[in-house]
Amino acid sequence: MHEPADTIRLLVSCPDQKGLVAAITEFVASRGGNILDLDQHTDPDERMFFTRVVIDLADLTVSTDAFAEQWEHVASRFQMTWSTHVASRHRRVAVLVSKMDHCLRELLWRWEAGELPCRIPVVISNHADLEPIVTRRQVAFEHLPITPETKPEQEQQIESLLEQHGVDLVVLARYMQILSPGFVERYANRIINIHHSFLPAFAGARPYHQAYQAGVKIIGATCHYVTATLDAGPIIEQAIARVDHRDTVGDMIRKGKDLERSALLTGVRLHLDDRIIVHQNRTIVFD
Numbered sequence: 001m002h003e004p005a006d007t008i009r010l011l012v013s014c015p016d017q018k019g020l021v022a023a024i025t026e027f028v029a030s031r032g033g034n035i036l037d038l039d040q041h042t043d044p045d046e047r048m049f050f051t052r053v054v055i056d057l058a059d060l061t062v063s064t065d066a067f068a069e070q071w072e073h074v075a076s077r078f079q080m081t082w083s084t085h086v087a088s089r090h091r092r093v094a095v096l097v098s099k100m101d102h103c104l105r106e107l108l109w110r111w112e113a114g115e116l117p118c119r120i121p122v123v124i125s126n127h128a129d130l131e132p133i134v135t136r137r138q139v140a141f142e143h144l145p146i147t148p149e150t151k152p153e154q155e156q157q158i159e160s161l162l163e164q165h166g167v168d169l170v171v172l173a174r175y176m177q178i179l180s181p182g183f184v185e186r187y188a189n190r191i192i193n194i195h196h197s198f199l200p201a202f203a204g205a206r207p208y209h210q211a212y213q214a215g216v217k218i219i220g221a222t223c224h225y226v227t228a229t230l231d232a233g234p235i236i237e238q239a240i241a242r243v244d245h246r247d248t249v250g251d252m253i254r255k256g257k258d259l260e261r262s263a264l265l266t267g268v269r270l271h272l273d274d275r276i277i278v279h280q281n282r283t284i285v286f287d
Contacts, residue, residue, distance in 0.1 A: 005088040007036060008055045008064055009274040010071070013284075014080040016042050016049040024053060027074050032061035039286045050277050052286040057086075085274050091168040093118045093268075094161070096175035097125050103173035103194055104130060106261040107268065108137055117272050121165040124158055126177060140165075146177065155183055162187075171268055172226065174260070181228040189278050191226035192236065192271060194264040196256060208252045219243055219252055221259040223267030225278065234283045236267040236276060 014020070021040070028035055033055040040051040060067065068084045075082050093116075097104045104123065110116045122140040123130070134141040142161055146154045162170065172193040184191060196202070197220060202210040211219055220240035227233035239259040243252055270276050270285060277284040 003036070003054055003087060003273075004056070006057050007087045008033075008057055008060075008067065009085050009087060010053040010055065010082065011051075011084075011274055011277050012053070012075075012080050012082045013048060013050045013277050013279055014075075014078050016047045017078065020049055020078060021051075023074055023078065024051070027071065028053070028055055031067060031070070032059040033057070033067075034059065041284055041286075048279065050279070050284045052275060052277075083274075087117075087274075091118050091272060092166050093120050093169045093171055093272075094165065094167040095120060095123045095171045095173050096158070096177075097123060097130060097173045098176040099127050099129050100174040100176075101130050101133065102257045102261055103264050105133065106265055107171065107173060108133070108139070110265060112137060116269065118169070118268075121167070122161060124161060126154070126175075151177075152180070155180055159183065159186075169268075169271060171264070173264065178230065179226065184226050184228050187226075189225050189234075192264070192267055193224055193226050193231075193233070194260050194267075195222040195224065195231050196260060197222065208256055209249055212247075212249045212252055215245075217242060217244065219256055219259065221256065221263040223263040225283075227281075232281075234278050234281050236270060236283055236285065237263045239263040239266075 025035060035053060036056050037054040038051065040049065042049050057064065062070065064086050095104060095107060107116065111118065111120050120139055122142060123134045124142045124144060126144060126146045128143045131141045131143065144154050144157050168190065170187055170191045172191065174194065196207045218240050220238055222235055223237040224235045225233040239262045241255045241259055243255065270287065275286045
């Protein structure tokens with residue numbers, strides 16, 4: 001769904017209780033805001049309430065900063081975890097990649113076509129192979145080689161670059177390195193990864209060869225937020241395709257790349273559109 005740029009998005013999660021929707025709508029209306037979209041979900045088992053609200057800014061009587069500050073009084077009353085984002089303030093995205101180019105190309109192409117509402121100021125890689133496809137788009141490419149001995153130093157260099165470029169979101173477009181727990185914690189729920197299977201499986205090298213040998217009938221890709229536990233973070237999006245005995249390893253790799261591109265692109269879009277709330281190790285996705 002296309003939404004106007006002149007809006008503010010409000011994400012809320014809190015214990016379910018009476019009066020939540022009324023409190024939200026009353027607050028918005030009293031400040032001249034008009035609600036363009038309100039999507040909500042209540043988890044009956046955990047008794048939790050989740051909502052995404054899109055508010056037109058045209059007649060807002062307070063600044064967006066004041067709106068957020070004043071909202072805190074409502075949020076504290078209902079024990080809300082919340083965030084706001086002005087749609088026109090495009091986030092700055094850094095892409096980390098190794099040698100495989102299919103996910104990087106998809107992101108750059110969609111961004112170049114104006115289909116990703118963000119800025120991509122920098123691509124960082126532990127290999128130099130993909131520099132030409134990045135720099136010809138006037139995006140900075142940073143080659144930071146890595147060895148087991150230099151891994152901590154290399155990660156510090158990555159963090160410096162992210163700070164230098166004011167990065168809001170990190171996308172791992174088949175970046176074949178494990179980030180340290182400290183790095184992940186500093187960017188909690190702001191690192192998106194693509195995993196080469198429907199569910200975390202076939203770990204290690206040559207995953208599609210393993211899938212072929214196992215005779216699987218479904219292959220897939222999982223886009224998720226990165227946590228300290230490898231490939232076990234909150235799942236954002238998954239894509240699948242059926243395979244059978246006619247498919248070679250090459251066929252499965254080709255189909256798998258298409259699934260990885262699709263799932264990663266969708267996951268990044270959902271994040272940029274403020275459609276995801278993370279609760280414990282699950283996501284509520286307002287699509």
